Amino acid sequence: MNFNSLQYLIYLPIVLILYFILPKKIKNPVLLLASFYFYMCWEPVYALLMLFSIAATYLCGILVEKQALGRKKLWLVLCLVINLSILFFFKYFNFFTDTIGDVFALFGATASLPTLNVLLPVGISFYTFQALGYTIDVYRGDIPAEKNFIDYALFVSFFPQLVAGPIERTGNIVPQLKAPHKFKFANLRDGFLLILWGMMKKVLIADTLAIAVNTVYNAPHDHTGMQLIFATLCFSFQIYCDFSAYSDIARGSAKIMGIELMRNFDFPYGAQSIKDFWRRWHISLSTWFKDYLYFPLGGSRVTKARHCLNIMIVFAVSGLWHGAAMTYVIWGFLHGAYQIIGILINPLREKLYKVIKRNNPILCALRILGTFILVNIAWILFRANSLADAVFIVKRILLIPFNPVSPLSFNTLGLSNHMLVVMLISVLVLVAVDLINRKKPVAEIINSKVWLRYVVYLILLLAIFVFGYYGPGFDPQDFVYFQF
């Protein structure tokens, strides 16, 4: 059941009504059932897998806290092995065997290795990491083990954030799940606005931009360098709108219930460095890696060489988390390399700041542009169907100065001129809202006046229903991060 589906628009109000009218004692069990129902709308049998993961981490949490059999680390390791094995089996097995096969092929040998024909369970990367984070927190003594199985299971499977995040922390969510929540109009108002904003980003911007992106990236050899650049730019906003839309709808749905999920994006394309970008993009994942991988490796409190290695490990794993393909791994490595280069040239930068003030507007603008370009180069790898395609795309773009100027024909990319104008306006509005949000929450401004709020509702609804990508003849895209 996608967020941008009629089923969800029927499901959500039913769940909300049940949540508010039922007695506190059965609120969470019912919400748990609703969350499992939500998950089972994809592939019912994989709900059992999620249940197994929940049970394993729940038990391990208790055993870690109790230091059963006089061991603490044993249960943590067991938990990690169980969950990561499941993840490896469903997500990485074929990639692993293919990679082994490629290595053998390098030496002229062949390796006959089995491949699995299994569907990737939706959201497995998300709920696995969320559950592992819980166990590690218990091991560290940061939080007590959750004794209430229902509450813990609900923490892992809470439907708004189950399939594509944000990857929440126990300390944030479980107390909220345990607390009583009465219906508050302010929550409904704020939540609805978030959901509407998310729907607009997904149905209007992301899915429409996907037309141009898919046209070009599915046949890169048939397109010019300028068209490849254009499609890459479209992808940068497609993936941002797609992913942030999911987070907005997730946060909005939870907000109506009175539950605050963490913000997952903070105007990432306004970042002035790659390090800054990762403080603003998929914040829940980057903080997860920071807390559970980067810091345990030593973080930055080690030698420079080791620091750089830590960064590379974290980003390589991050790349792998995103997908079982070499393009994702190299994407991760590239972001790691960006950061390492940033560290290495830091002394030069500091010298520059002595000449030009750090907050000089032109310098800031150049840094934002530079970061945006670097991120887009990396997105080529992220979106390309294969490494060969990615290399081809980069080559063709680099050869633009040496080729005769070819007109950028937008109409051949599946988007009409009218739609391009709508996209341009929508993206400008998106950027403006993100910019204002950094100074003052836009929701606060909108909610300050009743008439203003309803005007915004009307505009967003009409934009979605008139310009949106839905209905007969349209092929609505799954949220991009579902495949992770």
Added chain:
Amino acid sequence: MKKIICEIIAFLLTLTLFLGTTMYLGYFYMPTREQFGATWNMYGEEQENSIDVMFVGSSVAYCDIIPAKIYEETGLTSYIVGAPNMIPGIAYHYLKEALKTQDPELVMLEATSFCFVGISEDDSKVNVGYMPYSLNRLEATFKVAHPSERLGLLFPLYNYHSKWSEYSIGQLFSPRPDCKEDIYAGYTYLDTASPQEEFGPRDYQISDEDFGENMDYLRKIVDLCKDRNIKLELFMVPSCQYVSEELTERISAEAPDIPLTRFNDNFDELGLSLETDYYDFLHLNYSGAKKYTKTLADHIQNNYSIQGHDHDRELWNKRVEFVYTDMEKDGEEK
């Protein structure tokens, strides 16, 4: 309290504006429809209570009957309220809708429709989608239309929103191009001739259950006409592949008080040529429709005493003239 009232007013106003705008846009963005049935926008432009004879039926009705010719022969005004592949459920709802603005003295219902089973998604979109917004349309949406089309029928913008770029904002405040008088009065002009070799009954596969459902609608139509004091006749146009006698008798048995005329029974008297007068095995082309319409006009005059309504003579003369200046001329050129 003041805040709550403000909130409620703002909510209702926004909801009204949203629904009103989207329903209007959904209606406006639908492709124009001037022929091949379901031409409700044009029907809506017809002078109220000016039609003497109403023909209801599928494409065999609106391709085979020329109202301008009937007017020329008899002075009686007529209109074809048709829809592609019109099943009895659609016929009922169409008649119900049509009688909101017209009070014909005679309704002639093309009975081949009673052999049709089921409605496709495309036909639902057209047949119900072009009906005026009304409770009748709502009923047709849930009782007759294909279930998968219901969302688009309730909310037309769902089907047609992508057409927004074809219109300027100014055009949205003008009437739709097909909101005009129908020079054909519901007829669809077909000029191609396709020589026919086979002539015989068509094997309509219809289960007892489906037939029963169709007859339920026939009874509803009969009751509707009775309530409005309208004479009703069932008829079947002369097709190369026609409804069998057995099926015709079954239909007739369900409404024994309603006359049923099979024009195929007197095929030789119609003067139709299998070589030149047929568009395909079911439909007449213009040449065939001309001949058949004359027979139909005679049939109406001989069997019914119709007073006639006040009507726009200028319009009807224009329609008759159109036959000669356009349809005839087009045929001659060919």
